[in-house]
Amino acid sequence: MDEVKQLVQDIKNGNLKPIYFLMGEEPYYIDKISDFIEETVLSEEERGFNQVVLYGRDITVEDIVSNAKRYPMMAEYQVVIVKEAQDLSRTIEKLTPYAENPQRSTILVINYKYKKIDKRKALYKGINKVGVVYESKKLYENQVADWIRRVLSPKDYTITPKASQMLVEFLGTDLSKISNELQKLQIILPTGSQITPELIEENIGISKDFNNFELRKAIGERNVVKAHQIVNYFSENPKDNPMVMTISLLFNFFSQLLHFHGLNDKSPRSVASALKINPYFVNEYINAARNYPMKKVSAIVATLREFDVKSKGVGANAISQGDLLKELLVKIL
Known part of the structure; x- marks a missing residue:
């Protein structure tokens, strides 16, 4: 989580990299980082000509390179976001030549969920030299309750240990599902509230007594x-x-x-x-x-x-x- 905060802060400060390769078993932070880049790097006016979203199942690595090598129009950068890039796992190494010499006016974001590239190979080394390779690791069950507390704290909400345990038991370690349920609670609860087992039972439907x-x-x-x-x-x-x-x-x-x-x-x-x-x-x-x-x-x-x-x-x-x-x-x- 601290690594994500630093990455986001760097982007806010304009310290942008030509490639962001977001990979790993936990999709939650991959989506969060990708969405943040999509929503903040370019202004609303710039996005129309300079931002494109591609999907791995519909394209080739050559299509990615072709888009990435274009120049921005009336903007400092263009942003190319590739979602579901894991569908290109058999050919992703073809991206190596581009990674070794990327277009500096392009911000290329690769969402490579549930998988990892080999850190011994040239693609990883090339991206790591000029850009960011972020690995989103699955949390262990005993880490999720602390994650819930840390997510809620900046928003001025707290949660009891039992309520956290109920969410983990019911939703597992899927951070996206847990986050969605927490957002629902934050909509209906005033800022400063404590999330209790009773609120979990009433609003999410998890029994506080029979679990x-x-x-x-x-x-x-x-x-x-x-x-x-x-x-x-x-x-x-x-x-x-x-x-x-x-x-x-x-x-x-x-x-x-x-x-x-x-x-x-x-x-x-x-x-x-x-x-x-x-x-x-x-x-x-x-x-x-x-x-x-x-x-x-x-x-x-x-x-x-x-x-x-x-x-x-x-x-x-x-x-x-x-x-x-x-x-x-x-x-x-």
Whole structure:
């Protein structure tokens, strides 16, 4: 995120490069940087003659070079933006000669989503010498809550840890989807508001009481009644609560609990650092460790692996996902 801020600031300051090659698994920042260049480098009057957007599925690398080599009309720069350039992955290396000698009055922006170019090859070296190669990496799940907080902070909004966890659980690590939901909340909430689980439930439709986060907590506390209530809810709403996601979250939880048991320093700060979790959730692990000794945790991890296979139809074709989940819960508790 800091790299993106610096890149945007450089563009604002007029420190422009002839090529921006935006690549990687996370499309959110690729789109953000590309859109920022599209909207700010040229004035509205200049864009009509000097800005073109191309799509990888419709063009060749030769088309890109041909457009990039044109001169601007009544402007200092022209901007050429290539979207979905990953569709040209088999021929993208043909861009090397242009990268080694780019048109200085052209700002060429390549959006190369979900893939990367080989950093050992001439294309990468050529672009990196004269332009910018930005790799947008996928965030790990335990990094997304902090990302949400950092995105909201400049806009004068805050969010509770549980609300962040609900968004991550429901939307995964897809930053574009999370950003869209946050924007919806910002439209209806006054500046300075705190986003709470109740607001998430009311406006996005994620249950604050019946979700994987609450199931994990109930299991950790050995709250049998609450855990069964949540699993019954999941059984009645299987499309909104896929078993594979539940197993994945529980597997991560008990794997971390196994790690917790092996820690010498179990102070809250040390635990948060070692498990890479928000300090807000440390007590959840401390309480769970009291309820599940290491031997029991090891057995649960093995059970979760077994049920992960079953949830994918191996050896359990005739059993519904809901019944499998109920059986899993009994074995854990």
